[in-house]
Amino acid sequence: MASNPLEWLLIKSNLIARPVLDTQVGGTYVQVIMAAVKVGLFDAVAAGPATAEKIAADCGTHPASTAKLLPSLVASGYLRASGDQYELTKLSRKWLVTTSPHAVNDKLLLQFYELGLMQRADEYLRSGKPLDFHTGMTDDVWDSYQRGMKALTHGQTGMVAKAVPVPEGATDLLDIGGSHGAYSVALCRRHPSLRAVVLDLPDAVRHAAPLLAEDGMGDRVRHQAGNALTDDFGEECYDAVIIIGVAHHFSDAQNRELTAKVARALRPGGVYTIAEFPASKGQGKAQQLAALRDFYFALASESGTWSPSRMAAWQRAAGLKPAKPVRLAASGGLNLQSGIKSR
Numbered sequence: 254m255a256s257n258p259l260e261w262l263l264i265k266s267n268l269i270a271r272p273v274l275d276t277q278v279g280g281t282y283v284q285v286i287m288a289a290v291k292v293g294l295f296d297a298v299a300a301g302p303a304t305a306e307k308i309a310a311d312c313g314t315h316p317a318s319t320a321k322l323l324p325s326l327v328a329s330g331y332l333r334a335s336g337d338q339y340e341l342t343k344l345s346r347k348w349l350v351t352t353s354p355h356a357v358n359d360k361l362l363l364q365f366y367e368l369g370l371m372q373r374a375d376e377y378l379r380s381g382k383p384l385d386f387h388t389g390m391t392d393d394v395w396d397s398y399q400r401g402m403k404a405l406t407h408g409q410t411g412m413v414a415k416a417v418p419v420p421e422g423a424t425d426l427l428d429i430g431g432s433h434g435a436y437s438v439a440l441c442r443r444h445p446s447l448r449a450v451v452l453d454l455p456d457a458v459r460h461a462a463p464l465l466a467e468d469g470m471g472d473r474v475r476h477q478a479g480n481a482l483t484d485d486f487g488e489e490c491y492d493a494v495i496i497i498g499v500a501h502h503f504s505d506a507q508n509r510e511l512t513a514k515v516a517r518a519l520r521p522g523g524v525y526t527i528a529e530f531p532a533s534k535g536q537g538k539a540q541q542l543a544a545l546r547d548f549y550f551a552l553a554s555e556s557g558t559w560s561p562s563r564m565a566a567w568q569r570a571a572g573l574k575p576a577k578p579v580r581l582a583a584s585g586g587l588n589l590q591s592g593i594k595s596r
């Protein structure tokens with residue numbers, strides 16, 4: 254947060270009010286980047302250096318307010334200024350231009366909804382009642398949600414597909430809360446005999462269907478609209494079941510019941526792989542990301558992040574044999590916990 258050694262020293266010595274920096278400056282920082290994405294500012298600059306007036310004209314924004322915004326994007330490393338011209342930096346070119354394969358613009362658009370939930374943190378603190386992330390979303394939010402989730406998979410589906418154990422000769426995969434289906438697509442490409450069912454909520458499927466279609470897998474990867482908490486998955490009909498970044502939406506009891514249903518649906522020798530963000534380990538500065546993520550998931554969903562040992566406990570209780578957990582660099586650290594059904 255400090256922009257020069259003196260500020261750093263003042264913060265370090267507890268002589269200036271860091272809470273104001275953390276919240277007002279931090280909050281403004283967040284909104285400046287998100288607003289720039291929402292009005293298409295980085296796309297407007299993508300064609301080459303442009304003046305504030307030109308950027309405002311291309312974005313359909315007010316010239317005076319656009320001129321006020323641009324220096325904060327320069328100071329934050331998202332734009333570079335040269336005279337009265339602004340251009341992209343490596344950071345914005347990679348992540349915030351919609352034509353980039355790495356673009357996370359849709360995830361930032363979803364964050365308008367997520368920050369709206371976060372503004373109700375005091376309500377959650379008082380009541381202890383999580384706000385249900387999946388109810389109350391408009392059509393636009395569902396769209397950003399599904400697109401944003403797909404955006405976050407870029408560059409890591411191969412790594413995840415390599416790490417998910419699939420039994421030799423497997424033919425059927427169930428992808429619980431699979432959204433866009435990108436992980437199923439990667440697994441089916443890696444295992445030619447495999448076909449996949451991507452189960453997700455009806456609203457999700459409506460918005461994720463065009464995203465899955467982009468991958469051109471035809472019938473090999475198909476959506477199924479439903480609810481993983483209430484649907485029956487059948488008996489001995491899948492060789493592999495995956496659930497990636499979904500268990501944090503479910504409570505301990507729900508995850509236990511779900512794992513029991515999955516165990517029943519697996520064929521002998523089948524594998525259930527749960528992938529989740531790391532849970533925080535103890536206290537301290539190094540845990541900031543994990544602890545904040547855990548609080549966010551607790552507020553916005555049913556539970557929070559889960560440790561591999563807890564995921565293994567669900568598998569053990571369901572009669573599966575937990576394997577050693579695997580930690581991937583994907584998503585800034587993703588834990589994979591697989592449980593195997595005996596033959």
Ligand SMILES: C[S@@+](CC[C@H](N)C(=O)[O-])C[C@H]1O[C@@H](n2cnc3c(N)ncnc32)[C@H](O)[C@@H]1O
Pocket residue numbers: 387402403406429430431432433452453454457479480481482496497498499502
């Ligand atoms: C955080 S996203 C993860 C999507 C995908 N697995 C990935 O890793 O990119 C969670 C997904 O779980 C779905 N979901 C949430 N509750 C569900 C339920 N009860 N049954 C089926 N899907 C559910 C959401 O609609 C959403 O698509």
